[in-house]
Amino acid sequence: MTQRRFVQGVLAALVVALLAGVIGALRTRIDERAAPDDDAARWALASLDARRIGTPVEAAPASAGAWRGDVIVTAWHRGVPVTRHVEENVSLERAVTRAGELFATDDRVTGLDGWTRTDDGRVRFTIECVLGEGPILPPILAVRELGLVPLREGLVARLGERVAYLTPEQLRAQRSYDLGVRTPLADLSFGVPMHALIEQLAAELESDGDEVQARGEVLRFRSHTIAESTYPDPRTSRELVDEETLRRASVEGAAFLLRHQRYDGAWTYVYDATTDGPRREPYNLPRHAGTAYFVAQVDRLHGMPEAREGALRALSWIERYAMRRCGGNPCVESHGRVEVGSAALTVIAASEIHAKEPHPITQRLLEGLTAFLRAQQREDGELMHEYDLEAQRPIDVQHMYYSGEAAFALLRAHEVLGDERDLEAARRLMAHLTGAGWSFLGSRYYYGEEHWTCIAAGEARGRADSEEAIDFCRRWLEWNEHLQYREGETPWNVEGGYGVGPLLLPRLTPVGSRTEAFINTYLLLRHHGRDTTRARAVVERGLGQLLRWRWAPGPTHLFARPERALGGMPGSQVDLTSRNDFVQHAGSAWIRWAEVLREEREGRGR
DSSP states (O other), X not given: OOHHHHHHHHHHHHHHHHHHHHHHHHHHOOOXXXXXXXXXXXXXXXXXXXXHHTXXXXXXXXXXXXXXXXXXXEEXXXXXXXXXXXXXXXXHHHHHHHHHHHHTTOHHHHTSTTSSOOSTTSOEEEEEEEXXXXXXXXXXXXXXXXXXXXXXXXXXXXXTTEEEEEOHHHHHHTTOTTOXXXXXXXXXXXXXXXXXXXHHHHHHTTSOHXXXXXXXXXXXXXXXEEESSOOSOOOOHHHHOOHHHHHHHHHHHHHHHHHTBOTTSOBOSEEEXXXXXXXXXXXXXXXXXXXXXXXXXXXXHTOOHXXXXXXXXXXXXXXXXXXXEETTEXXXXXXXXXXXXXHHHHHHHHHHHHHHSOOHHHHHHHHHHHHHHHHTBOTTSOXXXXXXXXXXXXXXXXXXXXXXXXXXXXXXXXXHHOOHHHHHHHHHHHHHHHTGGGOSTTTTTOOOOOHHHHHHHHHTXXXXXXXXHHHHXXXXXXXXXXXXXXXXXXXXXXXXXXXXSSSSOOOSHHHHHHHHHHHHHHHHHHHTTOOOHHHHHHHHHHHHHHHHHSOSXXXXXXXXXXXXXXXXXXXXXXXXXXXXXXXHHHHHHHHHHHHHHHHHHTTOOO
């Protein structure tokens, strides 16, 4: 084959692929009708509540009678869908009125203790209005699973006169979003299990998936949900991010963690809002200490005595259950391993408590564990991240995060204890992390999760300044700036999140940890008189994203006890659990930026 023919063949393949993509997009496109207006939505919820508590039903606004389409009304109690009513091609007024009448005579609903209640244990309603339909994607591996837009699209199956719906709220309640394709990464999956969902619809139609697809139809539909809780918060970052809102969010986050702290000082590691209880997962000691750091931070920067007490209980738990001897120094063991990360986060938490007022527990932990960290340092500044308890010697391996955590820990310990050995160890470690440790072909075009490194770099300003650290964190910020979503780039309200395309829901946890780091990068740049315009914009977009999706109060119809979920932070937009470090990173970013805004308001931001 000649080079010309080869090039022509490649170009032809590209044209065919492009045409196929365009045809596929046109075939799967959903033309949306307008959603019901705010007056109609308010009336719909008020009408159902009036039926529930036995008060007069107000007259419907004209817009509720004018909007026509398919409507699915669901009654929920403590996060469980109890019953629902479906009307096709009717006005919103008729569908809601009929649903209210049927619910009021349905023993499954009226027999609940929440039917006539007005507190958090009440029955709640959602009204999902279908805005348009379209075909599902072909059954190609990992393609069909991406065929539903999470939170916006569901499935409908029709067989003869029968119809079955799986609405976005039902899919979220049964955790079907982000489960279709699992990856080797523990926290990363995406898409929906389309085959299983089609079989679920078919079972409701008393059939099977093959028959429904052969003799009937399965379609995607896009809908608009009317619920009592507006989630996520529709406001922009510019409207949301202010000192008062940030402080309230951080205090509610700390209160959430304290609400779910055990009597012995351990935290609920993963809180499941659908059950109001813990989800069983192996406990994580570094995140235990990181959570203590955040709640202590709220006390120091805002004033919350119960948060300080909770942080001290958490450190007491470490002293009782996790302290070991590594050579001549104390160290922290978790699940049979001694690792630098656990010691570093414990030092960070102890430093935060100690900075406000010294305590014997924090004094012991700071003095002992910083000696352990220093003993793990190699000649080139890097740390050996593990320790063999049986052989009583360090293990020279490295894990993600630990060196950055250790650098921050040594800097914080130096601030409160004044031991120059900690500052020197931190200086050598930072020189390695931002210099020789990140020097390879392509090192200016690729970065890992460097949030702890840049948190440490910002902490070092004025004590261990380094041009390499400034340049490293500036470049890392600018690299992430290109990955940060802007308004309108995805189907969801995720401005400020991070991702590489519009198909996958961006996770919220990296937004929290990176925003923490970019706040310290902002302070580092400001300290050295550098331009902070881009850093400030990245920080405030990230803060807005976190504020929009925190549980304040969240999708309350999906929660077993909404009042106990208040202040939680999910891992993603469809997640109904809150891991303690989700709240820690977001909350730390909120309270830190609130302090920056206060300092600038008072003229001290230099």
